[in-house]
Amino acid sequence: MTAISTDFIQLLSPLGERMPHADFDPWLADIDTAALAALYEDMVVVRRIDTEATALQRQGELGLWPPLLGQEAAQIGSARALRDDDYVFPSYRENGVAYCRGVGLTDLVKVWRGSAQSGWDPASVRMATPAIIIGAQTLHATGWALGARFDGADSVAVTYFGDGATSEGDVNEALVFAASFQVPVVFFCQNNQWAISEPVGVQAHADIASRAPGFGIPSLRVDGNDVLAVMAATRIALDRARTGNGPTFIEAVTYRMGPHTTADDPTRYRDPADLAAWGRRDPVLRLRALLERLGHLTPEFEAQIAARADAVAAELRAGCIALPDPPALSVFDHVYATPHAGLDRQRDEYAGYLAGFDAAPTEPTAATQPVASTPKGSL
Amino acid sequence: MTAISTDFIQLLSPLGERMPHADFDPWLADIDTAALAALYEDMVVVRRIDTEATALQRQGELGLWPPLLGQEAAQIGSARALRDDDYVFPSYRENGVAYCRGVGLTDLVKVWRGSAQSGWDPASVRMATPAIIIGAQTLHATGWALGARFDGADSVAVTYFGDGATSEGDVNEALVFAASFQVPVVFFCQNNQWAISEPVGVQAHADIASRAPGFGIPSLRVDGNDVLAVMAATRIALDRARTGNGPTFIEAVTYRMGPHTTADDPTRYRDPADLAAWGRRDPVLRLRALLERLGHLTPEFEAQIAARADAVAAELRAGCIALPDPPALSVFDHVYATPHAGLDRQRDEYAGYLAGFDAAPTEPTAATQPVASTPKGSL
Amino acid sequence: MTLIDRPMSHAPVRTPAAAPVAGLTETSTLTVAKAINAGLRQAMIDDPKVVLLGEDIGALGGVFRVTSDLLAQFGPHRVIDTPLAESAIIGTAVGLAYRGYRPVAEIQFDGFIFPGFDQIVNQVAKLHYRTQGAVRMPITIRVPFGGGIGAAEHHSESPEAYFTHASGLRVIAVSDAQDAYSLIRQAIACDDPVLYFEPKRRYHVKGEVVPQLGEPMERAVVVSPGTEVTLVCYGALVATARDAALAAADEGMSVEVIDLRSLAPVDYAAVEASVRKTGRLVVTHEAANSGGLGGEIVASITERCFEYLEAAPVRVTGFDIPYPAAKLERHHLPDLDRILAGVDRVLGR
Amino acid sequence: MTLIDRPMSHAPVRTPAAAPVAGLTETSTLTVAKAINAGLRQAMIDDPKVVLLGEDIGALGGVFRVTSDLLAQFGPHRVIDTPLAESAIIGTAVGLAYRGYRPVAEIQFDGFIFPGFDQIVNQVAKLHYRTQGAVRMPITIRVPFGGGIGAAEHHSESPEAYFTHASGLRVIAVSDAQDAYSLIRQAIACDDPVLYFEPKRRYHVKGEVVPQLGEPMERAVVVSPGTEVTLVCYGALVATARDAALAAADEGMSVEVIDLRSLAPVDYAAVEASVRKTGRLVVTHEAANSGGLGGEIVASITERCFEYLEAAPVRVTGFDIPYPAAKLERHHLPDLDRILAGVDRVLGR
Numbered sequence A, B: 001m002t003a004i005s006t007d008f009i010q011l012l013s014p015l016g017e018r019m020p021h022a023d024f025d026p027w028l029a030d031i032d033t034a035a036l037a038a039l040y041e042d043m044v045v046v047r048r049i050d051t052e053a054t055a056l057q058r059q060g061e062l063g064l065w066p067p068l069l070g071q072e073a074a075q076i077g078s079a080r081a082l083r084d085d086d087y088v089f090p091s092y093r094e095n096g097v098a099y100c101r102g103v104g105l106t107d108l109v110k111v112w113r114g115s116a117q118s119g120w121d122p123a124s125v126r127m128a129t130p131a132i133i134i135g136a137q138t139l140h141a142t143g144w145a146l147g148a149r150f151d152g153a154d155s156v157a158v159t160y161f162g163d164g165a166t167s168e169g170d171v172n173e174a175l176v177f178a179a180s181f182q183v184p185v186v187f188f189c190q191n192n193q194w195a196i197s198e199p200v201g202v203q204a205h206a207d208i209a210s211r212a213p214g215f216g217i218p219s220l221r222v223d224g225n226d227v228l229a230v231m232a233a234t235r236i237a238l239d240r241a242r243t244g245n246g247p248t249f250i251e252a253v254t255y256r257m258g259p260h261t262t263a264d265d266p267t268r269y270r271d272p273a274d275l276a277a278w279g280r281r282d283p284v285l286r287l288r289a290l291l292e293r294l295g296h297l298t299p300e301f302e303a304q305i306a307a308r309a310d311a312v313a314a315e316l317r318a319g320c321i322a323l324p325d326p327p328a329l330s331v332f333d334h335v336y337a338t339p340h341a342g343l344d345r346q347r348d349e350y351a352g353y354l355a356g357f358d359a360a361p362t363e364p365t366a367a368t369q370p371v372a373s374t375p376k377g378s379l
Numbered sequence C, D: 001m002t003l004i005d006r007p008m009s010h011a012p013v014r015t016p017a018a019a020p021v022a023g024l025t026e027t028s029t030l031t032v033a034k035a036i037n038a039g040l041r042q043a044m045i046d047d048p049k050v051v052l053l054g055e056d057i058g059a060l061g062g063v064f065r066v067t068s069d070l071l072a073q074f075g076p077h078r079v080i081d082t083p084l085a086e087s088a089i090i091g092t093a094v095g096l097a098y099r100g101y102r103p104v105a106e107i108q109f110d111g112f113i114f115p116g117f118d119q120i121v122n123q124v125a126k127l128h129y130r131t132q133g134a135v136r137m138p139i140t141i142r143v144p145f146g147g148g149i150g151a152a153e154h155h156s157e158s159p160e161a162y163f164t165h166a167s168g169l170r171v172i173a174v175s176d177a178q179d180a181y182s183l184i185r186q187a188i189a190c191d192d193p194v195l196y197f198e199p200k201r202r203y204h205v206k207g208e209v210v211p212q213l214g215e216p217m218e219r220a221v222v223v224s225p226g227t228e229v230t231l232v233c234y235g236a237l238v239a240t241a242r243d244a245a246l247a248a249a250d251e252g253m254s255v256e257v258i259d260l261r262s263l264a265p266v267d268y269a270a271v272e273a274s275v276r277k278t279g280r281l282v283v284t285h286e287a288a289n290s291g292g293l294g295g296e297i298v299a300s301i302t303e304r305c306f307e308y309l310e311a312a313p314v315r316v317t318g319f320d321i322p323y324p325a326a327k328l329e330r331h332h333l334p335d336l337d338r339i340l341a342g343v344d345r346v347l348g349r
């Protein structure tokens, strides 16, 4: 079993004790019991979304799902620190963040059902759709933040990425550009200890958080399973950005308790003892314990949260199953924003080809074609 | 004028004073006056090579030349610390290093005359030929060092690159891989304050040397115009690598006193006062001053060095001018190591085409083709 | 000490494997994935300088299990899990080649090759030429490619044409278990850099594998003889093309199917011989039409045997669109019906 | 405070320029480089969201001085000297586009585009499609391209075909001062991403520039009419092709020269109209033959007007080699003689 490094900031112990912290506490002055309860609800709900989506995948309704199990505090704590006019540039695992941004539940699964290459209009929730090319989005965030600086806005770009992503050139170049231009961007790294089958030790022999200062970017290393530490750190970073002090790097030390995606089999590479140890640091149970200590964990409260989670799950399931298949010719839509002679010709030809099939529906049978109708595969 | 940061290790002051340094001095125990004189000769000779090559370019004999003027200490101090079985992966400016590795003088200019895409067989001098794609060579060094580790050898890869290069993804990925695999590689960054027209402040707001520790790689920041500090630092890094302690990063703080290349015009972007200030920190004059203090700067010694520099310059010039033009059909050679049907066909066709010209020499006249016969251009 | 230092954990210990590893000794029925695995194993037995590197290729055995068991059998100095950075995977392979190794790099999915593109086209492809033959780049880059698996974006692409335009590279695409086994061995043994494309959606298709090197990898093969139309294909579409030829035969059309195997160089002698016979050419691939290999083949064959052509050659390819969502991919990928429509077209039917 | 902090120098102050900047108002004689400069200036005047970014484009004005004076005129928030990293230049442009900007990125030389390749083909090209039109990528990527200047490696390449295979991009190559001016303005105004290739070795060639947008950039133009052979070209080779047409006329052959201008999409209507008339096609480019644009054009024209072709189309291109040393480049680049030989061949002479 690998030892768990605890060289990070923690405000909420695994047992739910609230630990005072002189620098961070002022950033949480407004987090009263009601606020804690709201955070708890968020975390329960996104975990439930995760469970439901995993079930939908197992039932063949989704091709793939990348679970956030274990990373609820990292995502909710950071996302709930954002303002509406901030802009998120995520990877593929930030379903909890997307939930907070107001992404529709069905939109959340559209891409994993294979109905579209992305689920929502980024402008409507000020959150880009998932970046699958590891690390690419960190540069987009940096560019957006540069634009925000030019505009004199005090909005901030927040980009999410994993421990594995820190090895990619793009992420390091994003640190270079962000430092050079002193743009309002927060680099939020969820170090969940794994990049598919590779433990974080393959990527780095030093703490991930220690990377950024060498680029001239201050960094914070927090217990990523502690929603309060995450929220305070994010607020500090956002405040620095808003007040013209440039980028900040946050490493949220957490753990991917599920598989990499539903296509993955962690038993091939992961010591079960590790998982058990991290289970004792569960971010949801921890906040629950605090609420219990605060006397807020009434049966009514629990029932209310459970009802909300159930409702969300039901809505997700119904929306997912009801998602219409995209029409055949939409395969040609939106390649370009303006007309394109070559593509128009191909569309016309293919429309004619489809029209040539006698039988209704006017589509090829492709009987011998082994194309899966529901998507599967890895990430 | 920009202030010169002197937050680095210096053993030899700009005035030629030898400053004691508890950590570094033990690494220079063998550097007696004769050794200093040899280093001085190297530096004078490579500066002379530089001047001669620049003159050859001005006279149309070379298409381009990237001067090392001002960087002699960084290159000689490091290159003279290497063993024969170490392997150098340079950029395009390491002509001083190449000289120390035993690269032939004519081979040094072959590529800049446009006679070949590289000047020498890397294996013969254990130095790769110049990498023009900024930073690419740092990964090659890392891979070579990984191989050396597999082989159980105690040879070390040393890669040279500039301050600008530190912004490229490749260089950062090289740091990641080198740290992950703990390979015997030395990252030698000549921070000459400029990437063409961009001052180092565009690339980084922190010292370049502070980059590496965040990757788990220790680093050293030395006065790059001080041949002794450079040599000691390189020896320390090499020793770490040889004894299985992995990579080290060295930032040699120096100054590009010439243009980026002979195609560049620094008056467009550089404050002359900067150049003057750095002139007072000249690496060659500094060592000369030390030799003077040591009473070694006799007229005989100076004459001997001058004669050697003259001889080298004459050899370089003669060799350069005598370089034969490559034969037409060699354009097809060495694309592949093994036969290739497609290319063979093109070669045969072109040979037939050339043979079809009546007039001797059997080559096209291309009268209207504005292809320069001597190369020019930028880098 | 003035080192700006911080404590480092220990480098992984790299111990050689203990027991001797056996390769394939007799004809066996294997999936494409297992055939590549067997070919890799044999190459590693044959030459201690063969090392594998890539993401998740060790304990996991790769996301498609193509490198299963190799870590256990050869140890971590031969099967190297790398940090997550494709440019570095390729660049490190270049350095290993400088030091006399014969690296086999895995790119996890087709769409992830692009961060490594610069090292491939500017270094791997050019170093032998640049150094006038002094530095060899016997690097194999394995890439699972193609669609039809219902995957998310970047997991179904066909980037092969990009590499056929980069002089200095060789490009292979295999279609069945036998070639998967034989050609990975040939690719690794080749002193030139080879892009080796694996037909992702056929990984689980079984076939007989004779443990031999077989035909040289540059040769195209006629996988189904015919007289009226030459149908050129490679990778996963070979099976579809064979099905199309069977279906065409039912309709009385005789289609000769050629599996290119080598995409660079293309075995034009073989294609030309067929087209001189049939007078009609159809080329199919999943990649976009514009700039795809189909155009190159049509142009080259037109140049070589224009007078033998009885109709304009036809391309049946993916459209000029980014790879679409899984639910739409069957409207992008050439399938049996679209290939047959192409055959009809070239026959003027 | 628990921030792992270190002192930072101040961010560069970004002040807008003071005096109003004037664009080109009357017909002027300009070099190609100055014409692009004038087009950039006009685009920046027209739309405050147009920003330039790249290496050395500020104080230096770019290594070819194409962005000369723009920093002084528009200030450092419109003309941005970036750190040395191409992937970041493109990725930052993507982010700026997300925020409503219209970025113009400069790649210093053709061979340096490859570190940015992933961001171009996986992000710039695909984002509009990925987001079903929600996110536009009105990014222009300027690339000086082509050889003939006696430069070192990576400074003379013709990578355009790679981008014509990447669906979602538009690709332009200009040949003279007028198009340089008009098409950079059109490219910047276009809501799709555009790769804009600049004919490096013609930067200093002068021509008359009317300050107008001119023909839509998708249109090919006949730059020299003829009846017997259609000669398709683009970029720096347009001048060579015109010379070849003149020389051919001396020998009694009538060659119609078409400057493509747009390489993706190709204006096939224009090429087809010409080939229907001439029956003969020659395509020339500096890029390698295999996988180059020539094959695509030959294949497409063969598909479209096979029955009009009187001879196999001919390609006159660079060879399938990495760009050679300066002293050898004239044996790689198509020149007047080789183009004439191609014209002879297609005419069966």
Ligand SMILES: Cc1ncc(C[n+]2csc(CCOP(=O)(O)OP(=O)(O)O)c2C)c(N)n1
Residues within 6 Å of the ligand: A093, A132, A133, A134, A161, A162, A163, A164, A165, A166, A192, A194, A195, A196, A256, A260, A379, C055, C084, C086, C108, C112, C115
């Ligand atoms: C450029 C690129 N290379 C490889 C992959 C395949 N891949 C998908 S997720 C992943 C691991 C990512 O690990 P990390 O950054 O830690 O994020 P996590 O999945 O743990 O959230 C890999 C290798 C990819 N998507 N993109």
Ligand SMILES: Cc1ncc(C[n+]2csc(CCOP(=O)(O)OP(=O)(O)O)c2C)c(N)n1
Residues within 6 Å of the ligand: B093, B132, B133, B134, B161, B162, B163, B164, B165, B166, B192, B194, B195, B196, B256, B260, B379, D055, D084, D086, D108, D112, D115
């Ligand atoms: C990938 C790439 N991008 C751009 C260039 C163009 N270029 C050549 S040298 C140079 C500046 C390099 O600066 P630095 O790394 O500090 O090295 P120096 O020239 O100062 O030795 C640039 C931008 C290049 N050669 N390669």
Ligand SMILES: [Mg+2]
Residues within 6 Å of the ligand: A162, A163, A164, A190, A191, A192, A193, A194, A195, A196
């Ligand atoms: Mg991770």
Ligand SMILES: [Mg+2]
Residues within 6 Å of the ligand: B162, B163, B164, B190, B191, B192, B193, B194, B195, B196
């Ligand atoms: Mg420099």
